[in-house]
Amino acid sequence: xxxxxxxxxxxxxxxxxxxELRCDPISGHTALYWYRQxxxxxxxxxxxxxxxxxxxxxxxxxxxxxAERTGGSVSTLTIQRTQQEDSAVYLCASSLPISGVRGYTFxxxxxxxxx
Amino acid sequence: DQQVKQNSPSLSVQEGRISILNCDYTNSMFDYxxxxxxxxxxxxxxxxxxxSIKDKNEDGRFTVFLNKSAKHLSLHIVPSQPGDSxxxxxxxxxxxxxxxxxxxxxxxxxxx
Numbered sequence: 001x002x003x004x005x006x007x008x009x010x011x012x013x014x015x016x017x018x019x020e021l022r023c024d025p026i027s028g029h030t031a032l033y034w035y036r037q038x039x040x041x042x043x044x045x046x047x048x049x050x051x052x053x054x055x056x057x058x059x060x061x062x063x064x065x066x067a068e069r070t071g072g073s074v075s076t077l078t079i080q081r082t083q084q085e086d087s088a089v090y091l092c093a094s095s096l097p098i099s100g101v102r103g104y105t106f107x108x109x110x111x112x113x114x115x
Numbered sequence: 116d117q118q119v120k121q122n123s124p125s126l127s128v129q130e131g132r133i134s135i136l137n138c139d140y141t142n143s144m145f146d147y148x149x150x151x152x153x154x155x156x157x158x159x160x161x162x163x164x165x166x167s168i169k170d171k172n173e174d175g176r177f178t179v180f181l182n183k184s185a186k187h188l189s190l191h192i193v194p195s196q197p198g199d200s201x202x203x204x205x206x207x208x209x210x211x212x213x214x215x216x217x218x219x220x221x222x223x224x225x226x227x
Contacts, residue, residue: 004158033214042119042204043159043217056214091158100212102149106158 002026004107006092012113013082021077021110025094032075033095033104034059034067038088046090049075050097082114118142119207121218129226134192136221138205141186145207148181149215150190153202162203163190192223200225 005024013019025032034046045059049069060066064082069075079086090110095103120139128134136150146167151159165172165179165188172179178191192199205218 035217040219042117042121042219043206045214045216048214093158097212100147100210102161102164104161104215106160108156108158 004092004094004105006090006107006110008110009108010111010113012115015084015114016081018078018080019082019112021079021090021112023075023077023092023094023107025073025075025092026105027073029094029096029105030072031095031097032069033093034075034077035091035093036088037091037109038085043091046077079112082112084114087112087114116141117218118145118216119205119218121205121221123221124219125222125224127224127226128195130197131194134190134195134199134223134225136190136192136203136205136223138188138190138218139186140188140205140207142207142209142216143186144209145216146210147208148179148188149206149208150177150179151204151206151217153204153220159204195223195225197225197227199223 007022032049035043037043047067048056051072052069064080067077093104093106149164150162152162153159163177165181181188202220202222204220206215208215
């Protein structure tokens, strides 16, 4: 597609349930990043993929969070047993390696609300 | 521990005047600095960047200044326009290919 697509755009879930957030990067972009923005906070790095492998998972807040990427394209961020503090906007970005950090293109995000 | 700090949550500037957004960082390993702009319900978009070998980079109405000794950078927008009203994120990276570390953002209001 023309841009980075994230779905759903909004998700309300009950505490304790699992959720899956999807990111469809720009075609041909081999690097993919997940960030989240909690209320009043900056963008917090979660995980980075280069192709299907994740060389940097350092930002995942707990073992309830996991992510995978298949076929070097779509990525899914899974949050198990959601807690209220997981409420945030989850943003995905992709880039071409040659573009480096200047080439990040962000999606519009998934707003997750845990009630 | 915040590595990139934007100490002003919001800023109001008259249309036509200069907007100055400030940012401080703590990690001396940062080598590349960026500014992103974000409108509500949209993802951040890249605005301008500067590498540590420079102290100024200009692109149209936008200029970024870097003071490495003070670990400080600023974004100047002149003249400010109504469409500049948005949240501006300062960001940094150890190199051009690494992950970006973002600040908390400054909400800029351009007043008519």
